[in-house]
Amino acid sequence: MALTSPLQIYDTLARGVIPFRPPAGKKVTMYTCGPTVYAPAHIGNLRTFVVSDWWRRTLEWSGYQVESAMNVTDVDDKTIKGSREAGLPLAGFTNQYEKTFFADLESLNVERSDIVPHATEYIKNMIEMIKVLLAKDFAYQADDGIYFRIAKVKGYGALAQLKNQPSDDKETPSDFALWKFWDEADGEVSWEAPFGDSLANKAGKGRPGWHIECSAMIRAVLGDTIDLHLGGTDLIFPHHTNEIAQSEAVTGQPLARHWLHIAFVNMAGGKMAKSEGNTITLADIINHGFSPLAYRYWLLSAHYRTLMNFSWDALESSAIALKKLQNRIADLTTVQHSVLDKVGTPIIEYLNKFTEAINNDLNLPVALSIVWELLDDHNFAPENTLVTILEFDKILGLDLISATQPLAIPxxxxxxxxxxxxxxxxxxxxxxxxxxxxxxxxxxxxxxxxxxxxxxxx
Ligand SMILES: [Zn+2]
CATH class of the missing domain: 1.10.10 (Arc Repressor Mutant, subunit A)
Incomplete structure (x- = not known):
């Protein structure tokens, strides 16, 4: 689709909306920090992946060839603790939540990333990076593991705009673990590594810290510098801040050209979090009689950088609006088939308006309003309106094509x-x-x- 204006994105590092200009022309690499598979994802977590899907679709709509990756964190403190409490091996424990997670994404019409690396498959890559960090003195050994020395990084915390950067070269409490030596709480979970202190009987056994997992997987599957890195706003610090510190200390190259963060979903009155005991899952939404796509439609109602407050009433309004939209599409299809049966041509005026909206840092609420505006604009032949809206749906992902299928009546x-x-x-x-x-x-x-x-x- 021809661009009417260049694609602009809000870059967290630049703290502003800037043009998206990958140096390799039409090839783009993107990485989204994926789920930690220790519990069912709540709908706030899922927002990140729906928005990530919208960005990938937008890049493709803009003519880019996208290579996308999203990791699965299948070893960390939470997964180890959960598997031990459940009395299951780590892989058996994480597999069940991974299955649920991908089933959720599928029912939300989120396309699977091209590459889905699992942390446990890249332990060697993590060890290699830690060896380089030790050799370059960016890392040091402590009693319980290998730590990253943040005092050695100039500008540490720029992504999060941290004010209190370490000012001397003493090891600070903010140093974070790259590798944790095995201890009893890890049970069966450990990998061989050339770190540790043989006198303390800890040599060769341990597991990675969370941050190094993403740094190693990004490098292994997409290279030293990627075009677009996405994740929830909660990951800006410490996770993404530490990814940058580690990766750039190893490679000497910027980890990502653009950083993009997605806002939370709150419950009325507070944060939605497992620790708050107020999470809602996609299964809850389905059990309340709503389709997962009604949730996707609801997410379209706010800009991705805006905090959303979930309520069942709001979801119900979205479900009604989606149904109405499907009915309007079905009506257009009926008119097209019974009267005209012509293949439509996209309406340039509306394509341009829609493109303006999405190129403006993915302004989907405006893009959605353009869909309704077109449906109420009777200056165009129905087959043209229909084909234009189906074109829009390449980004919206509401599966509107299904509404054009004849109803199978028992x-x-x-x-x-x-x-x-x-x-x-x-x-x-x-x-x-x-x-x-x-x-x-x-x-x-x-x-x-x-x-x-x-x-x-x-
Ligand atoms: Zn990550």
Whole structure:
């Protein structure tokens, strides 16, 4: 799709909206910090991955060839603790949550990243990076592991705009673990590594710290410098700050050209967090009778850098709006098939407006309002409106194409509808109403239009 204006993104490091200009032209690498698989993801976590999906779709829409990666953190303090409490081996414990996580993404219509590295598969790469950091004196050995020496990094904490940068070369309490020597709490979880103190009987056994995992996986799967690094706002410090410190100390190159962060979802009155005991999962949303795409639609209602307050009422409004949108698409399809049956041409005026909105740091609330504006604009042939909206949906990802498929009506419902038509024809409105009620119970509504009765799925 031709660009009407250059793509602009809010870069956390630059603290402003700046043009997105990858040096390799049309090739882009992007990395999203993925889930720690120790519990079902809550819908606030899932927002990060839906927004990441919107960015990937936007880059592709803009003509870029995207190589995307999202890791799975399958070893860290939380996964080890969880697996021991559950009495399961680490892999068996994390696998179940990983499966749920990817099933959630699929039902939210989030496309899988091209590369999904697992931390436990890149331990060698982590060890290699730690060896370089030790050799360059960016790391040192302490009693319980290998630590990163943040005092040695000029400008440490720039991403988070930390004020209290270490001012001397003493090891500070903020130094973080690159490698943790095995202790009893780790149980069966450990890898061989050429670190440690043989006198303390800790040689050769340990596990990585969380931050080094991402640094090593990014380098292994996408290279020393990537174009776009994404994650939730909670990762700016310490996680991303420490990724930068480690990676750049090893390679001497910037880790990422652009840093992009996604805001939280709050519950009314406070943060949504497992520790607060107020999390909502996608399974909860489905159990309340909502489709996962209603949640995706709800996420479209705010800019990705805006904190959102979740409520069931707000989700219900989104579910109703999505249904209305699907019905409008189905209506356009009916008109197109029955009257015109023509292949449409995208409407340039609206494509340009939509592109302006997404190129402005992915302003999806405006982009969504343009969809509704077009639906209410009757200056265009329905097949053109339809094809334009389906083009928009390449970014929105609401699976609107499904609304263009003919409704598969069960034969008993078709019979009820035929009987109702007969009853109406015979003036037996009591019976017609009763049949309408039966159709509703079967999960369909009837609209009486000038073209005859029309069924919709409830
Ligand atoms: Zn990460």
């Amino acid at each position: 034969s008993e419902v078709a019979q009820l509808l035929a009987d109702r038509e007969s009853a109406r024809g015979a003036g037996d409105f009591a019976r017609a109403d009763s049949l309408r009620q039966q159709i509703t119970t079967a999960g369909y509504t009837v609209d009486d239009t000038s073209d005859g009765p029309k069924l919709r799925k409830i």
